[in-house]
Amino acid sequence: MGTSERKAKEKEEIKTLILNAAKKLFVKIGNEQVTIRKIAEEIEYSVGTVYVYFKDKNDILNELHRQGFGQLGSAIGILKSVSDPMERLKALGRVYFHFALDNPDMYDLMFNMKAPMEFLEAMQKEEWNEGKATFDVLRKNVEKCMESGHFKGHQLEPLSFVIWSTVHGMCSLHISQRVKGVIIENPESIIEKAYEEFVALIDKE
Amino acid sequence: MGTSERKAKEKEEIKTLILNAAKKLFVKIGNEQVTIRKIAEEIEYSVGTVYVYFKDKNDILNELHRQGFGQLGSAIGILKSVSDPMERLKALGRVYFHFALDNPDMYDLMFNMKAPMEFLEAMQKEEWNEGKATFDVLRKNVEKCMESGHFKGHQLEPLSFVIWSTVHGMCSLHISQRVKGVIIENPESIIEKAYEEFVALIDKE
DNA sequence: TGGATAAATGAACAATGTTCATTTATCTTT
DNA sequence: AAAGATAAATGAACATTGTTCATTTATCCA
Incomplete structure (x- = not known):
């Protein structure tokens, strides 16, 4: 029936409306300051409506965390063009930590x-499919490195975990503000150097 | 004057009374479940009294975090007996992550x-003197390693930061429950293996 | 002993996540 | 088209949180 389809679509629209508002607030005022009331105000609906579409706040945060993995996945996807596994591994790390530094609140939510x-x-x-898939990219990459002669004598999974x-x-440590105050020399560029x-x-x- | 001394002592006693109650609850029910009211109830004082001795909840958590560094410092202190710098460095890592796994809430608070x-x-x-002092132990240890011929071509501070x-x-990753579900093989012993x-x-x- | 100083109190406030009876809108059926 | 049924939206109300502060209680000192 066409009507039920349309209704389902409308429901999805409001869901994404809520999620977009949540994400907007999330990146704007950061995680801890996001409240259900602020989300409701943002989309000009009542508080109760949010609970019609989401079980609770964790439900919303879970969706945002999934979106974050979508973003990270896209960024990582570009690296398919790098053929040498070792080079790709190094680039993977760079993409990863740049994502983290550019989206600290999202990274915090994800990890x-x-x-x-x-x-x-x-x-x-x-x-935890999101995490699984992402770790799998890393593990497969490390596997390729091993196949091409690197990491002799190491074990795939523990080594991948160490790299992660x-x-x-x-x-x-950077996001939790533990670097500043501990690092004497160039606290700004320490991550790059490290x-x-x-x-x-x-x-x- | 003797009286003011005694009063100052009494004040300190109540402060530690509050802190001990806070820590007890902290390790018992974990961080997020600790409330000022529960602390007050634990020591059988009123809520307001807690605020006579501490500015706010962060003040209490800051003190607990300091105590945590005291614990960690003691554990690390034992390693002075290990003379070989490289062996000491490896042992340092072990002490560190065992402390983290044994005191997950405290570790979370600290870092x-x-x-x-x-x-x-x-x-x-x-x-952040607590963090500084602890990182200094690591850096000095790495420095000793370099002096005895290790880590050639590396830079002291960035390398120390990498190790940390x-x-x-x-x-x-373990404390935030991100390991379980991602690691296929032996999710329990992955940290040891890694x-x-x-x-x-x-x-x- | 009485007045001053210090300590302790707990009611009250604002903000939060969450629920749910009620209202409003939409759809379906006759 | 109207009425009855279903779905969506509402916002007042609740419990729990950190925090404040006028008031009460205890202690000290002259």
């Missing part, structure tokens, strides 16, 4: 906040 | 939460 994981638990879904951890750690050091470490392998 | 940094800002203190980032990243990979990476330098 630090409890909201998305709590939502998945509440939904009985054990699978290193880049994530730099981003996380990444060079990291590349030097893995390049010899 | 992720905004509360301590916000408190320092509000107090006009730019200095790697271990912090593993801890952070740390071995990391050690292998830096050991060759």
